[in-house]
Structure formats: structure tokens, C-alpha cells
Amino acid sequence: MIYFDNACTSFPKPPEVVESMRDYYLRIGSSPGRSGHSLSLKAARLIFEARENLSHLFNVPRSERLIFTSNATDALNLAILGLLTEGDHVITPSMEHNSVMRPLKYLLKKGIIDLTIVPSSEEGYIDPDALRKSIRKNTRLIAVNHASNVVGTIAPLEEIGKISGNIPFLVDAAQSAGAVSIDIEQMGIDLLAFTGHKSLYGPQGTGGLFVREGIDLKPLRLGGTGSKSESWDHPDFLPDKYESGTPNTAGIAGLGQGVKFILNKGVDEIRQHEMRLTQSLLECLEDIEEITVYGPRNPSEQTPTVSINVRGREASEVGYRLDREFEIMTRVGLHCNPGTHKTIGTFPHGTVRLSMGYFNTYEEVGQVLEALREIATIP
Ligand SMILES: Cc1ncc(COP(=O)(O)O)c(C=O)c1O
Structure with a gap:
């Protein structure tokens, strides 16, 4: 085969990815950040290590700004639906995945946003100057796929990051994270969405979103976080603000090992x-x-x-x-x-x-x- x-x-996945998930179910099994007993602390440690490894990989200075999600789609929805409001304008190239285009088209059809789709070349190249010329006073987001999932073309993120200036720059790194180097500082990325199960070698059901300080997204899910349980108000600190509900601990442990494999190589x-x-x-x-x-x-x-x-x-x-x-x-x-x-x-x-x-x-x-x-x- x-x-x-x-x-x-x-x-396949690196054996240590599979082994860490097996080990979690055999020896730890409990929820992180909840019960406070020693197994729960071990589970929290796995989540912490995975968050640290990912932060290292993308050069994220403060790891709490890296939110775990179920996949890239989930992260992209949080970035797009959590950021945009009535009257915002968005710029995106013509080669975006449905996980970017469908949320954008949904907002467009509802009359909430205005959308400029900038044509890429037949080979999938983006013209940064065409993106720049599309910027308006109300442009609130530039959303770009780092690497095409159809033809592999890599976008010039550093150049686009410079053009975007104060406009939030969202990168869909589903195809590139782990395969192409990503530095959120050097590339001027404000929101980085990634999935765990492709070139990060983690399992399905894992992914995440980096959110730059100063960008306030409306959370799409509210609920139990294991923190501030005395209050009916949802926590406003990261990562809890965007991570309600019991996480996929085994999956995140596997993802942490996938990223470790990449960092070692x-x-x-x-x-x-x-x-x-x-x-x-x-x-x-x-x-x-x-x-x-x-x-x-x-x-x-x-x-x-x-x-x-x-x-x-x-x-x-x-x-x-x-x-x-x-x-x-x-x-x-x-x-x-x-x-x-x-x-x-x-x-x-x-x-x-x-x-x-x-x-x-x-x-x-x-x-x-x-x-x-x-x-x-x-x-
Ligand atoms: C470019 C791109 N964006 C987003 C996604 C969505 O990733 P996921 O299915 O893990 O949510 C994919 C997956 O194929 C992709 O290739």
C-alpha cells in the first residue's frame, strides 16, 4: 500500500504519537484542570506541554494565546465569526478552502460583511499588490491560505503581513503547519488557524488558533472551564475564554508528541x-x-x-x-x-x-x- x-x-503517525495516546488511556484517563487530584494534574501537564511545543514551533511568546480547538475548521470559525461585525469588509484570495469561504459567504449573505475575493494566478500565486489595492477604510480582516490544499502553492506571508498593517491578518495553516516554517512575529500573523492531523502528525479531532494580544474574539461556546466556577459569567482570560467543555486530552497529548517529533527533526x-x-x-x-x-x-x-x-x-x-x-x-x-x-x-x-x-x-x-x-x- x-x-x-x-x-x-x-x-502513518510517528509511533510516539500513538504511544502517548495509549499511555494516557492506560495510566491517566482523567480530565485536566478540573478535579485537582494527581491524575487530573498529569492530564493538565499533557495539555500544557502540547501548548508549549506548539508555541515553540510558531514562535508564540505567550502560550496561553494558543487555543485548542477540534480542528482547523473550528479555529477558522472562531476567528471569522468571533471577529467580524456589521459593516466589516474582508479581503481573501480566490483559492480559500470551504472552511474559510463558507463562514465568509454566510456572513455576506446575511448582509453583515462585504467581501472582496482577489483572483490568484492559475498556478495559485497570490498578488500581494492586488490585496493591498483592495484595502478599504472598513477592512477588518485579510484571510489567506498559507499553502494550497490542491496544488501546494505557498503564499508570501511575510509580504502580506506587512501590507495588512493594523488590519487583522488571519492565516489558514491547515496545510503548512509543521511542513513549512511559520513565525507569527516575522510574518505579522494575528490569527493562525491550524489542524493537528495533517503535517503536525497528531490525531484527528485536534487543532488550534493563535490569537494575538489586542484581538478580542467573541467566544462561540460558553460553559464549564474548571476555572471561576463560582461565577455565572464566562471567564474572560485565555485560554479558558475559548476552551469551554472537557478537552480531547488524549488527542492533544498525541498532538504534543507530533509537534515534539517535528521540533526534534x-x-x-x-x-x-x-x-x-x-x-x-x-x-x-x-x-x-x-x-x-x-x-x-x-x-x-x-x-x-x-x-x-x-x-x-x-x-x-x-x-x-x-x-x-x-x-x-x-x-x-x-x-x-x-x-x-x-x-x-x-x-x-x-x-x-x-x-x-x-x-x-x-x-x-x-x-x-x-x-x-x-x-x-x-x-
Ligand atoms: C487549506 C485547508 N483549510 C482548512 C482545512 C480544514 O481542516 P480540518 O478538516 O482539519 O478542519 C483543510 C483540510 O483539508 C485545508 O486543507
């Missing part, structure tokens, strides 16, 4: 390996005449995610044959991102997405290419 669907969810080493795999895949794809490759076709400007189509074949047929005949897992279709497929010219049929990760090998790239060659040339 060859797993080329890491942009959807990474697999170094994002650069992971990036180098993934760039080499991308290079090797792209070079050989070029030789197969029947295959069209979308996106930058440049490993240093993309994550290890490559979208293709095979002449005369539906993406769904190619994905089906890769799975059934060659045991190669990919994802076909629109990838929860119709905006990108419209931008790159593949709407409504979509593409076959080949997305690699740190655990993929050159041998696997070779086997995938052989399978694609066979599908492309033998009826």
Missing part, C-alpha cells in the same frame, strides 16, 4: 525531504505526455502536494484504478475547494491529488509514476 493522501490526513529537514520527493515526482510526470500537472511545478514554491489529470480519463476513474489496481491512496475531485478548481481551470471535475509526507520514499514515488504511466497509456 502506498499512501499519497497526506494533505487530507497524514499517515527540525522543520527544515522535513521540508528538504519533502521538496526532494516533489522534485522527483514532478520531473518524471513531465515525461508522461498524457498527464497535465497543475500548480507551481517548483518544489521550493509548493508543499509536497501535486494535482494532475490524465488526458481522456475522469479524475475519479484514475483515483479508482490507483486504489484498486495498485493500492495507491490519493484524493480526487474538488478537495473542499471549488474556488481553487475554478482558479486553476479544473472545475467541476477536479483533479487527482498526489500528496506526500515525511514518511514517503523515492521508491514509492517511482511506483506511483509507473502506475500512472500504465493508466495513462494502456486503456
